[in-house]
Amino acid sequence: xxxxxxxxxxxxxxxxxxxxxxxxxxxxxxxxxxxxxxxxxxxxxxxxxxxxxxxxxxxxxxxxxxxxxxxxxxxxxxxxxxxxxxxxxxxxxxxxxxxxxxxxxxxxxxxxxxxxxxxxxxxxxxxxxxxxxxxxxxxxxxxxxxxxxxxxxxxxxxxxxxxxxxxxxxxxxxxxxxxxxxxxxxxxxxxxxxxxxxxxxxxxxxxxxxxxxxxxxxxxxxxxxxxxxxxxxxxxxxxxxxxxxxxxxxxxxxxxxxxxxxxxxxxxxxxxxxxxxxxxxxxxxxxxxxxxxxxxxxxxxxxxxxxxxxxxxxxxxxxxxxxxxxxxxxxxxxxxxxxxxxxxxxxxxxxxxxxxxxxxxxxxxxxxxxxxxxxxxxxxxxxxxxxxxxxxxxxxxxxxxxxxxxxxxxxxxxxxxxxxxxxxxxxxxxxxxxxxxxxxxxxxxxxxxxxxxxxxxxxxxxxxxxxxxxxxxxxxxxx
Amino acid sequence: xxxxxxxxxxxxxxxxxxxxxxxxxxxxxxxxxxxxxxxxxxxxxxxxxxxxxxxxxxxxxxxxxxxxxxxxxxxxxxxxxxxxxxxxxxxxxxxxxxxxxxxxxx
Numbered sequence: 001x002x003x004x005x006x007x008x009x010x011x012x013x014x015x016x017x018x019x020x021x022x023x024x025x026x027x028x029x030x031x032x033x034x035x036x037x038x039x040x041x042x043x044x045x046x047x048x049x050x051x052x053x054x055x056x057x058x059x060x061x062x063x064x065x066x067x068x069x070x071x072x073x074x075x076x077x078x079x080x081x082x083x084x085x086x087x088x089x090x091x092x093x094x095x096x097x098x099x100x101x102x103x104x105x106x107x108x109x110x111x112x113x114x115x116x117x118x119x120x121x122x123x124x125x126x127x128x129x130x131x132x133x134x135x136x137x138x139x140x141x142x143x144x145x146x147x148x149x150x151x152x153x154x155x156x157x158x159x160x161x162x163x164x165x166x167x168x169x170x171x172x173x174x175x176x177x178x179x180x181x182x183x184x185x186x187x188x189x190x191x192x193x194x195x196x197x198x199x200x201x202x203x204x205x206x207x208x209x210x211x212x213x214x215x216x217x218x219x220x221x222x223x224x225x226x227x228x229x230x231x232x233x234x235x236x237x238x239x240x241x242x243x244x245x246x247x248x249x250x251x252x253x254x255x256x257x258x259x260x261x262x263x264x265x266x267x268x269x270x271x272x273x274x275x276x277x278x279x280x281x282x283x284x285x286x287x288x289x290x291x292x293x294x295x296x297x298x299x300x301x302x303x304x305x306x307x308x309x310x311x312x313x314x315x316x317x318x319x320x321x322x323x324x325x326x327x328x329x330x331x332x333x334x335x336x337x338x339x340x341x342x343x344x345x346x347x348x349x350x351x352x353x354x355x356x357x358x359x360x361x362x363x364x365x366x367x368x369x370x371x372x373x374x375x376x377x378x379x380x381x382x383x384x385x386x387x388x389x390x391x392x393x394x395x396x397x398x399x400x401x402x403x404x405x406x407x408x409x410x411x412x413x414x415x416x417x418x419x420x421x422x423x424x425x426x427x428x429x430x431x432x433x434x435x436x437x438x439x440x441x442x443x444x445x446x447x448x449x450x451x452x453x454x455x456x457x458x459x460x461x462x463x464x465x466x467x468x469x470x471x472x473x474x475x476x477x478x479x
Numbered sequence: 480x481x482x483x484x485x486x487x488x489x490x491x492x493x494x495x496x497x498x499x500x501x502x503x504x505x506x507x508x509x510x511x512x513x514x515x516x517x518x519x520x521x522x523x524x525x526x527x528x529x530x531x532x533x534x535x536x537x538x539x540x541x542x543x544x545x546x547x548x549x550x551x552x553x554x555x556x557x558x559x560x561x562x563x564x565x566x567x568x569x570x571x572x573x574x575x576x577x578x579x580x581x582x583x584x585x
Contacts, residue, residue: 124546131553135560142564151568152580158564159514159577162557163505166521169550170498173525176546177532180539226583 017042018108025101039104069476074118087451153230168210228296237339278304330386333458347443360435386462490531497524
């Protein structure tokens, strides 16, 4: 029992931290910075506990929660995402008279879900972790409750999110019944011994559909652009990386671990979905004049690149998972950075994020524009940024895996070229156009600047020194 | 162990039918509250399947009820958040019909 509590310490710390945030807000209401400070302290404590557990393989809850390097990696990535969001959001929310306490607590609850998802070794824990991570996301999407766009995005996100959860859950329950065990590795063993039947086919179809909704793969992506465009900008940043990274952890655990013996069945489906996701995401992003909506479509394209790594991993190439995890880390920093930049441009309520609003920003606010250029170059995949190595690792893994994955690698490279057009167009507006007439008011502040800087450091550091991270990831997977 | 009479298959067929009705309701209804109710029906179909597997498959004996209880808890959390969101948008738009939530369509 004592050991259980020690193993669960990071999870407990996050939840206690979330409750402490709410209590601190009750004691000193309307202080915008106190809840954020409490939340950041909880994040620091959790990070320390996770690093401390990095080498162990202790289990808790009857073996359904296993601590170790994989959880440490996912947890630390989640902590970075939540910390950057907490740094960039307060100024934006304060200008629109929305509180920060609820944001801090909700983000911490979602982080608890992500940690549980990373540590889960059975279907039940996996599902509870997933829901604990996504339900706070619905709340966050509707955070600006007096703004019709925010609530509209939230309602679409919620309805399609819970519909897909129900489909995924039905698939999980059927898989659990057919395999006769909830344990992920137990399912792989049961399936390998050849118990193929109609139930398994139903389970596979439902799980694939449900997961495709969760990662926003084409043709199950309809909720994404509206949910992302409607949400308050810093929250869109979080929604585009946090739940996405979590959903890919789910994919790794369900497909690459539990359903590995059925790889021959799901790889062709995943290849088609990935190709469609990359291509459609990029083509529609090309036509967007609103940068926020453009980034929403580009996040769909990034889902496609991440799926390339899943396909490679399914085909037996261990570097595929490492590629997915490295991509997830790189994507988290660069995409959150791009949204932090948009947040800075929207210091004034009602400020839009049209491409024309960005014109000439490089002259008036050179530092801000240079940071934006770093994030955009990384999203494009230009060396020596994180995005370049992320794409390289997943594509390389796909080439090594061979078979249908090779075709996918070619499609991914072609797509990277399409994506370059719309990312670089933003840079052209920033540096080579005359400034917009009513000049955009850029918000500055120590917290916003810190958030931008952390995202930039992450993007550049993962690009300049990718080897230690990728080695850490491979080590984490070996255990 | 089996406290439910009969065979596993009829329960799964019933569960599948309930799930299909729920999915149809979600796709066919245009009222946000009806869609939420359809999702609840789908989750209850899943609960029935979980209980049936737990009752009839020896290696899962006793796990079915635990799984179903967790699903009920998750469904309750989802319904709470969902109703709150629907109330928030109703205050902004004065309509529960999702067809009319189309400000961002391009």
